Amino acid sequence: MSGLSARDAALGYCTPLAREPITPAQAEGVSRMLKALADPVRLRLMSMILSHEGAQACAMCDLTEGFDLSQSTLSHHLKVMHDAGLVDRHKRGVWVYYKARTEAMDALRTLFSGDLAAPQLA
Template structure:
């Protein structure tokens, strides 16, 4: 899986077939499990939310996130590393601090995978 962009296995950049459209094969399930495992921890989910809330192209410094948790900075950095390995965020060191951002399209692709297709006559 690329660190630059979340690759939902079995999908083109232009195609977002959802979980309800076809059964997952073993490889797809393993790759998606890495992403969901990263999101399965409340600290990592909050960190992703803090980064994503900066908007498209927005960045957050680790120095801004650490005070929101009763955890050490190395623990926060470990959680951020797992989000990077899952292909959800990326970062850049600037002097002492590291700045994080959500990878373009990563959340949209994940949401597209989870979204069931709309059918005619479906209740809203």
């Protein structure tokens, strides 16, 4: 017996899960990403990185427009995003380039879309 009253069962309460929820480890990883994105500057930076043509990595100079912040402040925000697993960075010459991590974007997309084929997030 499921323990549901006939009334609750008829009203559809306590319906079975349509998919497995994320694991505790996945929740830790996603919560770090969401915490990093909870800042308006970092959310805008993420949007700019994701909007970059052809999903190419973009340089810091591409990201400074539209912000009334110093480059060092923006670098700090990008470091927080990197540490949270949202972006990868690499240096070419004097410029540091940033690109969204596919695995991170897939994990966030899966969480919010209800996609049944959830990717594994370490």
